[in-house]
Amino acid sequence: MNEPTKAGARPATINDIARLARVSKKTVSRVINSSPSVKAETRARVEAVIAEHGYSPDPQARGLAFRRSFLVGMIYDNPSPNYVVNMQQGVLDGVRGSGLELVVYPCDRASPTFLDDVRGFVVRQKLFGVVMPPSVSEDERVVEILKAADCPYVRIASVSLDDAGGMVVTHDSRGAARAARHLAELGHRRIAFISGPDSFRSSHERGRGFRDGLAEHGLILAPDLVRQGAYTFESGVEAAHALLGQPDRPTAIFAGNDEMAIGVMKAARDRGLDVPGDLSIVGFDDLPMASRVWPNLTTVRLPIRDMGRMAAEKLTARLRGLDPADLDQPTVDPQLVERESTAPPRM
Template identity: 35%
Template sequence: MARPGRRTSQAITIQTVAQRAGVSTMTVSNVLNNSHKVKESTRELVMAAVRELNYVPNLAARSLASAVTIRIGLLHRNIENAFLSSILVGALDATSHLGAQLLLRRLDSAEPTEIVQQMKALVDSGANAILIVPPYCEVASRFGLTRDFPVPVVAMSPGDALPGEHCVRIDDREAAREMTAYLIGLGHRDIGFIRGGSGHLIHRTRCDGYVAALEDAGIAVRPDLIVAGDMSFESGLVAGEKLLACNPRPTAIFASNDDMAAAIISLAHRRGLDVPRDIAVVGFDDTPIAVKIWPPLTTVRHPGALISAEAATQAVALARGQGTGIAPSTTYLRHALVIRESTAPPGRSTDSE
């Protein structure tokens, strides 16, 4: 297939350069602003994309934009949740770096009317673009709340792609599939799974990944080993009681976040079970609690701060008109399995390896 010719510089945006170089828009911004935070190899990669695409930053627009304070609104949930706290940190760092202000508004209801009301309140407060977390971004997409909205909206970490929306996320289904496959590779066959909150898309996508890994390995899915949680430590205790009452009992439990996984480890200790010899436990997100419990938790690294920094960078660019004419798309960041001491083959402690 013939390679398309260069597009004119007017059609090229910072997002186009980032996609060609395989990096975030924030990284491209750092390179163009001669930041020392970027590795030389990455800098060369970005500049190669700039040359190949014939990208020329609009200096007049940049100068005009810098004279006007850009305000980015962030609609969030309770930030006592460690993952959501990392989202806030990433957004603060990125907006500060880009000379923008961050406006925060907390919302505890996932009702569409409440969500759109708070989004409009952020615009009334001067927001030129809005960042929104799950489940609000997922509800907003389902009910078309961002359609024809007066300012750009960027979804951060939805549990699945949101067609027609600007999104920054990981592939939750693939991450859950990889973690389940890891447990299967250790020799586990009876693997319990605790789903995320029913109001979140991860309730489906992470469970889909778990089921896919079992099916790939030819292991029958046991419905009794799939239980509900709501992402809280307390719900993890309730789910754990149900799973440990199953017959046969699971030799491993995969929780949809670290708080629920920590609850399983606590419950196991109370029952005199050794983790990981009697039961292996894994989580999702790699929040601080993963290394504050014993044994330290094997989990999926979900880069919340990087996701929100990338989303904030896109929001600032959109607010400055740098994404005009570019269709909304999903930006995927990398996840990773972080292997710690909470996992081992069935009936075998890590100390004996």
């Protein structure tokens, strides 16, 4: 048999590396996947043989060994393209250098075939793991599909819905409370809220936090100052027109995300209102567009790209034989970013 070291010989296989390093095939696999269970001396010997013979593991063979592909799926149903792109960039940051690749799967939770479509995607792709941003992350039916397929997952959500190894918690209510305090401390008393859709847990958490923040200043959110949006620019415009058309219009509006907040800006301009002189506006997420509109948008910063990276790192930890729950990751803590869209109300 030709040795893999000879010119023109066949490429080295994992069996060759195991034989030459005097270890098992499983040990070679553990070295390749950076498992901490391999002794340093053994790891050095295997890595030396790999380097000498130029061995490179075949991704398809690795996938067969795991009985799955080396693909990470991002399953999402989110109407904000900016949010999705930022999340996707974060997941790519997290899998870079791991041998895993990202495949994105947009879906519609309202579709009658939603669950069958997700199940088919997971089974067809033989996914190594799945990252789920809201609102898919909040759907227990999807979680059950992934468990049945023995597919690891990480959920990104405003509250804890799972064990630590499968969660990135964003604490949306904290950020919304900070938005409420900011407007109250500026002197606003008639403050409106445009929520996201009911199907998003984040919409409820942001509303709850906003009410709590107002209550700290002795304020309540009047029912006539609440409108529901859809986390889209268009829904922000529509909801703002309804609020600003009232005889006793609000002096400040907190929108549940930046897309809707920028829609509020347009509605204010359509009505000849000055921002922030006649109307203060606060958004949520701090997407790149928040600092590109005029006036620059005061908003609550949620580190979306970091959240995607943290979720992906919990999946890649499994490749290294680590428990995702043991990763030393920072807590997501939404912070208010004050810009030019808020000011004290005119007397």
